[in-house]
Amino acid sequence: MQGVTDHTMRALLTELGGIDRCVTEFIRIGGQLLPPRVFHRICPELAEGGRTASGVPVYVQLLGGQPGPMADNAARCAELGAAGIDLNFGCPARTVNRSDGGAIILREPERVRAIVSAVRAAVDPATPVSVKIRLGFEDRSRFLDNVAAVAEAGAAELVIHARTKRDGYRPPAYWEEIAVARDTVKLPIIANGEIWSPDQARRCRELSGCEDLMLGRGALCRPDLPRLIAGAAQGQAAPPLTWDDILPLLRRFLALNLARYxxxxxxxxxxxxxxxxxxxxxxxxxxxxxxxxLQDPAAIDALLTCQPPLQPAAVA
Structure with a gap:
């Protein structure tokens, strides 16, 4: 999630538990090989073995439409120590699609196959290559073609956001469509989209047939959601975070950003x-x-420290 799930957010959320893997914000790949500093800026975890401080592996996500440059930059990521490479064919943003990136490439399954194949061939076999797609661009007519293209190109796993680009982020997510994909390929598939609670996670698993889930906005709205979902799957009902629990996290987040920005x-x-x-x-x-x-960090921190007036009763 561009501009939100950077390394400071990854550090904070993985401290709370329930997260098995993170993916960076996308790195836009044009026609050139990017210098190492770009990858280190987006993924500082490269200097720590490709893992957060909590030991959670971080895949570097690449976005682009040309097989050669995508392969060259994937190889550089792997050389720098990325835990894995993730290819973004799911971003629905208009500016990204106009620049030949994200979901627009789903109109051409043959190009999806070419990009994934090139990346897979460019990195060490021990480096996982994952792919994220949507159900399609304008419609779902080429959904299974794209699923087959990813599988045939040798990806390690596939994340499916259960909406088309046209659907955007409007509910519902069509989790049952993921089950159709699972019936056509042996590739491990991860379900994504519209998971806001442990109950919705359970329902997504039932309809998609997927054990593994990817969270985006839900984990930002409820930082303990990954832990709650993991606990519920094991029959353990952990108490959710309260606002009193969130305030120290906000101060911790501010401190992490002070150290980097x-x-x-x-x-x-x-x-x-x-x-x-x-x-x-x-x-x-x-x-x-x-x-x-407010812009002064000290003033922001002071406001975060003095929170008793900001109680639910104050909300209209």
Whole structure:
């Protein structure tokens, strides 16, 4: 998720448990081989064996439409120590699609196959290559063609976001379509899309037939959602985080960003996160309004420390 799930967010969320793997924000690949500093900027975990501080492996995600440059940059990622390579054919953003990246490539399964094949051949066999797709671009007519292309090209696994590009992020997600794909290939498949609670995770597993799930926005709105889903799958009902639990996480997130970013902009990632948190925690909306114009890290931290006035009762 571009601009949100950077290395600081990965560090924080993996500390909470329930996450088996992370994927970076996408790195846009044009016609050239990018210098190592670009990969290290997006994935600082490369300097730590390709894992977060909690030991969770991080795959580097590449986005582009040309097999050669994608393969060359994947090889460089692997040389730098990436735990795996992830190829993005799922991004629905108009600007990305106009630049020959993301979901628009799903209109051409033969090109999907060519890109995945080139990347698979360019990296060591021990380096996993995963692929993310949607059900299609405008419609689902080529969905199974794309699934077959990914499998035939030698990918290690496939993540399917259960909507088309035209669907965007509008509910519902069509998890049952993933089950159709599972019936056609032996490739391990991971279900993604519209998973906001342990109950929805259970329902997604039932309809898709997938044991493994990928979370995006749901984990930002509920930071403990991965842990709750993992616990529910094992018959363990862990208590969910409360707003009192979230506040120390926000301060921790601010501290992580202070260590990595210019102090003048360090509050921006926290404000972005609050926009997600407020959909589940009403106090997040109140806090966002209180700090949205603040830029000084000390003032932001002071506001996070003095939270008793921002209780649910204050939310209209």
């Amino acid at each position: 210019d102090h003048h902009y360090v509050g921006n990632p926290l404000k972005q996160w609050l926009l997600y948190l407020r959909s589940y925690f009403p106090q997040g909306a109140v806090l966002f309004e209180a700090l949205k114009r």
